[in-house]
Amino acid sequence: MAATLRDVTTYDLKLAAPLAAGFILFFVTPLVILLALSFQTDPQGGHYGLTQYVAFLGDSFSLGVLGSTLWLGVKVTVLTLLLGYPVAWLHQRSPAWARGLIMLLVLLPLLTSVVVRTFAWVVILGRQGIVNATLAWIGLIDTPLKLLYTEGGVVVALAQVQMPLMVLPIITALSRIDPNFADASSVLGAGHWRTFRKVILPLSLPGIVAGCLLTYAAAITAFITQSLIGGGQMLFMPMYIYQQASTLQNWPFAAAISIVFLVSVLVVVSIFNALGRLSRGYANA
Amino acid sequence: MLLTRRNLMQTALTLGAMHAFPGLTWAQxxxxxxxxxxxxxxxxxxxxxxxxxxxxxxxxxxxxxxxxxxxxxxxxxxxxxxxxxxxxxxxxxxxxxxxxxxxxxxxxxxxxxxxxxxxxxxxxxxxxxxxFQVVGITYNPETVKTPPTSWADLWKPEFKGRVGITNLNSTLGTGFMVELAKMHGGSEANIDPAFKAIEALRPSLAAVAANPGQLATLFQQGQIDISPGNFNAIQILKARGVPVEFVIPKEGAIAxxxxxxxxxxxxxxxxxxxxxxxxxxxxxxxxxxxxxxxxxxxxxxxxxxxxxxxxxAKDHAEIAKKFVFQDWAKINEQRAAWIERFNREIRV
Structure with a gap:
């Protein structure tokens, strides 16, 4: 009898074929072309070599652009985590009606285009914007502060624009924690702070890692927000690639820096993933 | 014809393909x-x-x-x-x-x-x-009382922290740099003087926009009061009620x-x-x-x-006199190097 039973734990791989075909056609193929392009020595083509990579990696300015982009991602991720975690925690602690409201507020930004959200920040950070107007009204400043076209402005705007990517995974992680753990912790004599630090925070680590990963990847590649709030004096990788590919039509160099960017992001992502595995072990311990 | 599952699928796929790639049905x-x-x-x-x-x-x-x-x-x-x-x-x-x-x-x-x-x-x-597209000086008439007359006015001390420019990704930004070079003894082949002039303009800069479209936003938000600007872009802003005016500097308009x-x-x-x-x-x-x-x-x-x-300009003769055309064949030869240099030197 056992032989006629179908094994329900394995699936026929053919089911994944359409997706796999689409993936190969629209993702893997362009990536291979990009890689091939990055080895061309000049835009006219012909010769192949490592010229573009040498040009990028041997140039402190280009490495600086890469470094500042990766660092921007770290700053945005930290700020988003600091602002987002309390929101997720509040969501977890609220009655049902308030949960719906918080969820709506978290999701609302996702329903508007990123261009619109970013333009709102242009208005908020401008010379006559909300921040400057309020500070001047309280009397803290006489002349408007420069907020737009500064790195601080970019970090704040990106943190808000990417907030849902951080909050949603943390909400999921928090909702999986058995409420009895917190009760048990307090029965055993731990205060709120200790319970949070020793029980809630470690158990929500997988959500934090997932949220950080999403926010980080979105922040460093956010071409629109980076250029609208950052302006033309701040150069991050997406703008650098656009400039080389579009304005200068230097496709091989643009392809090479795209690959370098991709690899560096993969490195960061695998660090996050390793942390995620560690945190799962920690959470299960 | 029998309506089997197979040929039903075929028909559906064909119709779907024709919908997804309308080029198939156009032929020539x-x-x-x-x-x-x-x-x-x-x-x-x-x-x-x-x-x-x-x-x-x-x-x-x-x-x-x-x-x-x-x-x-x-x-x-x-x-x-x-x-x-x-x-x-x-x-x-x-x-x-x-x-x-x-x-x-x-x-x-x-x-x-x-x-x-x-x-x-x-x-x-x-x-x-x-x-043609024409680039001259754009200013906010509410804050700039005496209309500017020359590109050199952008360097005036009263515009400290009020000037906007764009980077060299755009035609406008590149054309402006060439004009600066020419004003200070350079040319399409010698851009050095323009970079020196921009370095001197640094304290006055309120914003270096990533593209000319952003200049419009910056005027609207009161972030800048004066900048090089495209005549047609300014007309659109003006029509929307933003206080902006356009003048041709005495050096001529960049066309x-x-x-x-x-x-x-x-x-x-x-x-x-x-x-x-x-x-x-x-x-x-x-x-x-x-x-x-x-x-x-x-x-x-x-x-x-x-x-x-x-x-x-009142007629084509005046256009020929007031409009400065630049040598873009020369500009293109070195534009990549200029953008590179602008990236490095003007970066905050």
């Missing part, structure tokens, strides 16, 4: 595809140029596919033997790139009824210029030819020619010169009137 007769620029250009072309073309070409089908010059080049380059665009519109820098990459046909000048009426600067055999080209291997060369003829015709150019378009004509048969005559 595709409409003329004109890649104009986005925004006000598209509106102007849709309202004036397209009707004029359809009248001249017996109601032939035409599709406007607005995109940036550089994107037009990329698209045509990717499918040279069967280009998805028939007519391209270019700023001077990209126009020369397109010609150098062998993407455009020479214009059939001998067949053209209007080519010889164009001002000399607009007579380009690889693709004539139906319009860019906007050239129009027949794409090499286009299946619609005849129609493409008719569209370009319509764009060069005095009727179309005269209409586009009026409100709200205010596009500078290149056909000498068009008498300059209205707002253009008031702010820019």
């Amino acid at each position: 007769a595709r409409p003329l595809v004109f890649a104009t620029f986005t925004g006000s250009w598209e509106e102007a072309h849709k309202a004036v140029l397209v009707p004029a073309f359809r009248k001249a070409a017996g109601n032939a089908n035409i599709v406007l596919d607005p995109m940036l010059s550089v994107d037009q080049i990329a698209k045509v380059n990717a499918a040279r033997s069967n280009p998805p665009i028939d007519v391209m519109l270019h700023d001077p820098g990209p126009a020369l790139q397109a010609i150098a990459q062998d993407l455009v046909e020479p214009y059939p000048v001998e067949k053209s009824a209007y080519y010889n009426d164009l001002i000399p600067a607009a007579q380009v055999p690889m693709g004539p210029a139906p319009f 860019f030819k906007t050239t129009i080209h027949i794409v090499k291997n286009s299946p619609n060369k005849e129609l493409a020619f008719k569209l370009i003829e319509a764009a060069l015709s005095p009727e179309v150019q005269a209409t586009l010169m009026e409100e709200p378009y205010l596009i500078v004509p290149t056909n000498t048969k068009v008498a300059i009137k209205g707002e253009l005559a008031k702010t820019l």
